[in-house]
Amino acid sequence: MDATTFYLRFIVALGIGLVVGVERGWSQRGTPEGQREAGVRTFTLVALTGFAAGIGAEDLGAWFPAVIAAGVVVLLTVAYASEAWRVEADRGLTTEVAAFLTFVLGALAGVGELLAAGVTAVVMVALLEQKATLHGALARMQHFELTAGVKLLLASVVLLPVLPNEGYGPGGILNPYELWWAVVVIAAIGTAGYAAIKIAGPERGALMMGLTGGLVSSTGVTVNAARASREAPQSSAALAGAIATAQSVMFVRTFVLIAVMNASLLPVAAFALAAGLVVALGFAWVFAGRGGEGTEKAAVAAGSPDALLAAMQFIVVVALVLLLAYHARAYAGDMGLMISSLLSGALDVDAATVSAARLAGSGADPASPSAATGAIVAAIVANSVVKSSIAFAWGARALAWRAIGVLMASAVAAGAAAALAGVWAG
Numbered sequence: 145m146d147a148t149t150f151y152l153r154f155i156v157a158l159g160i161g162l163v164v165g166v167e168r169g170w171s172q173r174g175t176p177e178g179q180r181e182a183g184v185r186t187f188t189l190v191a192l193t194g195f196a197a198g199i200g201a202e203d204l205g206a207w208f209p210a211v212i213a214a215g216v217v218v219l220l221t222v223a224y225a226s227e228a229w230r231v232e233a234d235r236g237l238t239t240e241v242a243a244f245l246t247f248v249l250g251a252l253a254g255v256g257e258l259l260a261a262g263v264t265a266v267v268m269v270a271l272l273e274q275k276a277t278l279h280g281a282l283a284r285m286q287h288f289e290l291t292a293g294v295k296l297l298l299a300s301v302v303l304l305p306v307l308p309n310e311g312y313g314p315g316g317i318l319n320p321y322e323l324w325w326a327v328v329v330i331a332a333i334g335t336a337g338y339a340a341i342k343i344a345g346p347e348r349g350a351l352m353m354g355l356t357g358g359l360v361s362s363t364g365v366t367v368n369a370a371r372a373s374r375e376a377p378q379s380s381a382a383l384a385g386a387i388a389t390a391q392s393v394m395f396v397r398t399f400v401l402i403a404v405m406n407a408s409l410l411p412v413a414a415f416a417l418a419a420g421l422v423v424a425l426g427f428a429w430v431f432a433g434r435g436g437e438g439t440e441k442a443a444v445a446a447g448s449p450d451a452l453l454a455a456m457q458f459i460v461v462v463a464l465v466l467l468l469a470y471h472a473r474a475y476a477g478d479m480g481l482m483i484s485s486l487l488s489g490a491l492d493v494d495a496a497t498v499s500a501a502r503l504a505g506s507g508a509d510p511a512s513p514s515a516a517t518g519a520i521v522a523a524i525v526a527n528s529v530v531k532s533s534i535a536f537a538w539g540a541r542a543l544a545w546r547a548i549g550v551l552m553a554s555a556v557a558a559g560a561a562a563a564l565a566g567v568w569a570g
Contacts, residue, residue, distance in 0.1 A: 149256070150199075152258070153195065153198075153199070153253050153254055153256060153258065154195060154253075156253040156258050156261060156262060157191050157192060157194065157195035157249075157250040157253035157254060157261075158188065158191065158192065158195075160191050160246060160249050160250060160253065160261060160262070160265040161187045161188035161189070161190060161191025161192060161246060161250065162184065162187075162188055162191075163265060163269055164187045164191070164242060164246050164265065164268065164269055164272070165183055165184035165185065165186065165187030165188050166184055167269050167272050167273055168183060168184075168187060168239060168242065168272070169183035169184045186243070187242075187243065187246050190216070190243050190246045190247050190250065191246050191247065191249065191250035191253075192250060193212065193216065193247060193250065194209075194212075194246065194247040194248060194249065194250025194251035194252075194253075194254065195250040195251065195253055195254040196212075196254065197209035197212040197213065197247075197250075197251045197254065198250065198251035198252065198253065198254020198255040199254040199255075200254075201251075201254070201255060202255070209251055213247065213248075213251075216243075216244060216247050217244065220240045220243055220244060221240075223240070224237065224240050238272070242268065242272060245264070245268060246265075246268075249261045249264055249265050249268075252264075300328040300332075303324065304321070304324055304325060304328060307320040307321040307324050308320050308321060309321035309322070313466075313467070314467070314470055314471075318463060318466060319502070322405060322502065323459055323462055323463070323498070323502075324459065325404060325405075326401060326404060326405055326462070326494075326498045327459055329400065329401060329404050330401070330494055353365065353368075353369075353386040353389075354385065354386035354387065354388065354389025354390040354391075354392075354393065354428065355389050355390075355393060357386070357390055358389060358390030358391070358392070358393025358394060358397075359393060359397075362387075362390040362391055362393060362394040362527075362531065363527070363530070363531055363534070365386055365387060365390035366387050366390070366531040366534050366535055366547065367534055367538065369383040369384070369386050369387050369535075369539065369543065369547075370383075370534055370535050370537075370538035370539030370543060370544075370547075371538055371539075373539045373540040373542070373543035374538070374539065374540055377540040377542055377543075380539075380540050380542035380543035380546065381431050381542070381546065382431065382432065383539075383543055384427075384431045384543055384546035384547050384550065385427075385428050385430075385431030385432040387531070387535065387546075387547045387550060387551070388424050388425070388427040388428035388431055388550040388554075389424075389425075389428045391420075391424040391528070391531075391550060391551060391554055392421050392424035392425045392428060392554075394493060394524070394527075395417045395418075395420045395421040395424065395524075395554075395558070396417075396421065397493075397494070398417055398493060398494075398497050398520065398524070399413070399414065399417050401494060401497045401498065401501070402417075402497060402501055402520070405497070405498055405501035405502065406501035406502070406504055406516075408504070408513065409501060409504055409513050409516055409517060409520075411513070411565075412513045412514055412517045412562070412565045413513075413516075413517040413520060413562075413565075415561050415562070415564070415565040416517055416520075416521055416558045416559070416561040416562035416565060417558060418561070419557040419558055419560070419561035420524065420554040420555065420557050420558030420561070421554075422557070423550075423553050423554040423557040424550060424554040427546075427549070427550035427553070427554070428550075431546065431550075461491075461492060461495045462495045462498050462499060465484070465488040465492075465495045465496060465498075465499040466498075466499045466502060466503070468484045468487075468488065468499075469481050469484040469485065469488075469499045469500070469503055469519070470503065472484040473503065473511065478511065478512075478515040478518070478519075481500065481503065481511060481515060481516075481519045482515075482518055482519050482522050484499075484519075485499070485500060485519035485520065485522040485523040485526070486522045486523065486525070486526045487526070488523060489522060489523025489524060489525070489526035489527050490526040490527060490529070490530050492527075493520075493523050493524055493527045496519065496520065496522075496523030497520050497523065499519075500516040500517075500519040500520045500523075501516060501520075503516060503519075504516035514562075514565070517562050517565065518562055518563075521555075521558050521559050521562045522559075524555055524558055525555040525556075525558075525559060528551040528552055528554070528555040529551075529552075529555075531547070531551050532547060532548040532551045532552060535547035535548060535551075536548065
């Protein structure tokens with residue numbers, strides 16, 4: 145080992161010990177000296193001990209770091225036992241576990257695994273520093289929220305890998321693995337939206353309302369904004385900004401879903417989605433500048449974090465939409481696919497997106513990227529028409545015209561860009 149390599153590994157191990165030690169020392173800064181469990185010097189020494197163990201392993205063998213690790217465990221056990229005997233002692237194991245992990249990271253640095261050691265150290269320090277935040281989140285967490293998270297993990301980690309990854313049905317369009325993968329992605333986005341709304345609170349400014357609510361349902365944002373505008377017409381511009389922001393989130397959701405289901409569509413679809421996104425964001429910026437305050441009554445319900453039932457319903461809808469689109473395309477070609485997307489997109493853009501992406505990636509006669517992108521944009525147009533109708537029927541006129549403007553302008557921009565991309569690709 146040359147000197148440069150040695151000193152690089154040494155500096156990484158030293159840095160890990162110092163950073164973790166500073167965090168631990170800061171968290172115990174109110175404890176009188178002599179009663180602190182471990183601080184900067186202790187953690188730095190632990191990291192350097194690990195570094196020495198890792199360096200020695202290259203010449204002395206694996207038994208050398210193993211013996212030192214056993215000694216560190218004994219030392220930490222004795223230190224914990226001694227501390228636990230004190231009255232009013234903190235009997236948590238966080239500091240001891242952090243010390244042992246610091247030793248391991250120092251050893252990783254010693255054997256040259258610098259990236260693994262550095263990344264793990266950063267994550268460890270972040271977890272240690274966010275103690276109050278994490279404990280506060282746990283205190284506020286409801287049992288049904290924890291259950292919903294476990295269900296999402298079961299659906300993604302346990303169920304997804306065992307599903308068959310092959311096509312069934314007419315043209316092989318029904319692939320259980322790919323359809324459930326889409327369910328997992330959509331459920332994860334919905335869960336993220338639920339968490340964002342819970343953190344921000346159901347009542348917020350317009351842009352935050354659209355951003356967090358759009359992760360759950362852009363249609364839901366439109367409904368809530370329209371109702372709020374009836375009670376507070378002076379807030380129509382700000383509420384229209386919420387609708388515009390949610391519309392922009394819908395374009396991002398669609399992009400993510402296409403990337404998951406059939407990334408080969410992105411060269412064509414990305415241009416169309418980017419055009420719609422830019423227009424929606426432009427309107428959001430304009431409305432936010434004119435809206436001012438006054439959206440206190442505009443709220444978006446967080447809904448339920450339990451995505452399992454919604455996932456089951458979604459996969460049934462997607463299967464029906466896929467069959468409809470397949471037979472429509474078999475009967476009327478790409479125009480049939482477009483019409484089926486218009487019909488299904490009025491209810492659910494995600495289902496229409498999955499359907500078009502699947503038809504472009506399976507079967508003996510797959511749809512072209514241009515046709516699939518056109519179908520997805522058609523679904524967006526249909527959904528935008530539905531949301532415009534909701535804004536007109538339930539909202540104040542000052543909101544309705546603004547909402548119709550952003551919804552239809554962004555949809556038309558996406559359609560025009562899709563047509564241009566299709567001509568260019570063809």
